[in-house]
Amino acid sequence: MAENFYWRKKWDRVLEWNFREPKVEWFKGAKLNITENCIDRHLEELGEKPAIIWEPNNPEERTRVVTYSRLNKRVCQFAQVLINNGVKKGDRVCIYMGMVPELAYAVLGCARIGAIHSVIFGGFSAQSIADRLYDAQAEYIVTCDGAYRGGKDIPLKSIIDDALIGNRLVKKVIVYTRTRTPVSMLKGRDVWWEDEMDYALSQIERNNIVTLPAVEMDADDPLFILYTSGSTGKPKGVVHTCGGYMVWTGYTFVNVFQYKPGEVHFCTADIGWITGHSYIVYGPLSMGATSVMFEGIPTWPDAGRFWDIVNKYKVNILYTAPTAIRSLMSYGLDPLRDKDLSSLKVLGTVGEPINEEAWHWYDREVGKGSSPIVDTWWQTETGGVLISNLAGVTPAKPSWATLPMPGVQPVLVDERGEEVTEPDEEGMLKGNLCIKAPWPGIIRTTYGDHERCRKNYFATYENYYFTGDGALKDAQGNFRITGRVDDVLNVSGHRIGTAEVENAINMHTNVVESAVVGFPHQIKGQGIYAFVITEKNTHEDDRAKNDILETVARIIGPIAKPDKIQFVSGLPKTRSGKIMRRILRKIAEGETGNLGDTSTLLDPGIVDEIKNKAL
Numbered sequence: 240m241a242e243n244f245y246w247r248k249k250w251d252r253v254l255e256w257n258f259r260e261p262k263v264e265w266f267k268g269a270k271l272n273i274t275e276n277c278i279d280r281h282l283e284e285l286g287e288k289p290a291i292i293w294e295p296n297n298p299e300e301r302t303r304v305v306t307y308s309r310l311n312k313r314v315c316q317f318a319q320v321l322i323n324n325g326v327k328k329g330d331r332v333c334i335y336m337g338m339v340p341e342l343a344y345a346v347l348g349c350a351r352i353g354a355i356h357s358v359i360f361g362g363f364s365a366q367s368i369a370d371r372l373y374d375a376q377a378e379y380i381v382t383c384d385g386a387y388r389g390g391k392d393i394p395l396k397s398i399i400d401d402a403l404i405g406n407r408l409v410k411k412v413i414v415y416t417r418t419r420t421p422v423s424m425l426k427g428r429d430v431w432w433e434d435e436m437d438y439a440l441s442q443i444e445r446n447n448i449v450t451l452p453a454v455e456m457d458a459d460d461p462l463f464i465l466y467t468s469g470s471t472g473k474p475k476g477v478v479h480t481c482g483g484y485m486v487w488t489g490y491t492f493v494n495v496f497q498y499k500p501g502e503v504h505f506c507t508a509d510i511g512w513i514t515g516h517s518y519i520v521y522g523p524l525s526m527g528a529t530s531v532m533f534e535g536i537p538t539w540p541d542a543g544r545f546w547d548i549v550n551k552y553k554v555n556i557l558y559t560a561p562t563a564i565r566s567l568m569s570y571g572l573d574p575l576r577d578k579d580l581s582s583l584k585v586l587g588t589v590g591e592p593i594n595e596e597a598w599h600w601y602d603r604e605v606g607k608g609s610s611p612i613v614d615t616w617w618q619t620e621t622g623g624v625l626i627s628n629l630a631g632v633t634p635a636k637p638s639w640a641t642l643p644m645p646g647v648q649p650v651l652v653d654e655r656g657e658e659v660t661e662p663d664e665e666g667m668l669k670g671n672l673c674i675k676a677p678w679p680g681i682i683r684t685t686y687g688d689h690e691r692c693r694k695n696y697f698a699t700y701e702n703y704y705f706t707g708d709g710a711l712k713d714a715q716g717n718f719r720i721t722g723r724v725d726d727v728l729n730v731s732g733h734r735i736g737t738a739e740v741e742n743a744i745n746m747h748t749n750v751v752e753s754a755v756v757g758f759p760h761q762i763k764g765q766g767i768y769a770f771v772i773t774e775k776n777t778h779e780d781d782r783a784k785n786d787i788l789e790t791v792a793r794i795i796g797p798i799a800k801p802d803k804i805q806f807v808s809g810l811p812k813t814r815s816g817k818i819m820r821r822i823l824r825k826i827a828e829g830e831t832g833n834l835g836d837t838s839t840l841l842d843p844g845i846v847d848e849i850k851n852k853a854l
């Protein structure tokens with residue numbers, strides 16, 4: 240598969256690995272730059288073909304079509320801007336922008352010169368940014384004055400300014416103008432994207448070069464860091480490297496979606512998450528595809544927005560999340576009326592298990608029963624898809640991710656790490672999902688703390704990569720992912736650690752302790768349910784709840800706000816002080832009857848109290 244890419248120098252060895260340390264080296268000895276694969280190699284044939292089609296938040300605003308040759312020009316220009324501002328190979332550049340083409344230029348501009356990008360989703364707070372900046376020891380930031388999302392303007396630069404209070408490391412902040420929101424620009428630190436780009440262009444023109452030479456990278460040099468939540472309070476900086484990540488995203492893009500040259504691919508994710516990295520930017524562009532990038536949200540100005548975009552750009556492949564499908568379902572069929580979706584050939588879903596109802600609606604109302612749906616299971620840590628049917632090639636099975644990609648070796652293990660071999664009454668194997676051997680897109684380390692990577696993913700079960708998910712396997716070898724088995728929630732396809740939310744709640748004045756669990760939510764998949772003990776009795780006080788929500792929004796971001804807060808006088812704990820989440824989860828799920836064995840609890844009475852007042 241790697242032969243399908245452009246390498247400055249090919250590898251000496253394909254793979255060296257052990258999961259003990261862990262050490263995984265793909266394409267050792269190879270030299271490349273991923274942007275030469277995403278841009279340069281397409282210029283001759285596809286120069287005038289669209290690489291990115293950008294759909295603005297406001298449908299009245301002008302569309303932007305970025306051809307491959309334009310993409311080349313802008314990426315090289317921005318790479319020059321980075322150089323002019325002192326950025327060097329290996330430096331960390333934090334990118335906090337809305338979904339504008341300049342975000343793609345920024346990402347690729349970093350890759351062009353070997354700088355490590357760390358994109359942070361626009362829904363994270365100043366505090367979260369500050370923590371990530373510090374963890375990555377980032378010295379450069381690229382941001383926007385603001386971002387449009389539906390009816391809202393998000394003041395990105397102002398949030399960055401808050402994140403930078405007390406930060407002594409960041410040297411430069413490059414600000415792209417999108418919303419014309421007034422921003423403070425600090426002399427010597429903050430510079431305008433537009434001015435910098437103009438100057439870079441004059442330099443490039445003066446030197447009479449069209450293309451800025453790409454920096455040669457080793458296959459296992461880091462390409463980017465992307466932070467993701469785990470079961471501890473602190474997000475981890477997942478590190479992906481140039482060669483393996485490139486091969487895995489390109490290979491999976493073409494095979495899962497059965498992409499054919501000339502097709503238009505629309506992935507509705509935000510580039511702030513791994514899905515956007517892999518299937519808006521790197522995967523499609525490395526294969527010379529046309530990638531639609533959408534600034535807005537599916538329900539603004541109305542719930543027909545996706546269908547308008549599909550029709551407008553004759554989208555062939557639509558890749559979205561179950562939460563978006565369920566949300567659109569709730570608007571009924573009116574928004575779909577008179578929308579021409581006949582260009583669609585393949586549909587995809589990702590982010591959480593898709594319920595059968597949503598699957599069938601997607602199939603019937605969007606695919607008109609004639610577009611295969613690929614249910615793609617993967618993770619930030621896997622770089623690209625690991626388990627999925629291949630569109631029109633292998634059969635779909637509603638709410639099943641089905642078969643591993645060729646080259647992937649999944650295995651189900653029990654608590655002790657033994658491979659599960661005994662099927663249950665229905666003929667299913669059931670266990671915790673692990674992967675036996677590396678694929679090229681596997682996480683290489685957690686930034687700045689390799690031991691953390693080992694502990695998190697490679698220590699639970701010896702010699703396996705542990706995904707944190709539970710799964711079923713049928714007699715034909717199909718996998719059905721049943722959800723996380725650790726303390727990680729999946730809210731609207733976004734990963735949120737319960738410990739992180741608890742930490743944030745506990746920072747609120749008057750809060751003594753809290754426990755956070757998930758509960759089934761119609762649209763979001765999982766909602767956040769917080770049980771909170773306060774110092775003084777504020778029980779019926781809605782203001783106290785709102786204040787806690789505001790605290791969580793400040794500490795993590797609006798995406799982590801609990802849907803329900805219940806004040807309690809105690810939490811169900813074992814004699815050793817451990818919170819029995821199993822019981823809280825049942826209560827949050829609305830279970831009123833049997834809560835299982837509560838005899839080991841310090842104070843079994845508390846369970847009734849909590850249950851009787853459950854929301």
Ligand code: WT7
Pocket residue numbers: 467513514588589590591592593614615616617618619620640706707708720721722723729732733734
């Ligand atoms: C977790 C990873 C992969 C990009 C988006 C999320 C869940 C993901 C599926 C699917 C069932 C899925 C898993 C996984 N998940 N795709 N098709 N079926 N569950 O990336 O934030 O790293 O979250 O999302 O629980 O572990 P992420």
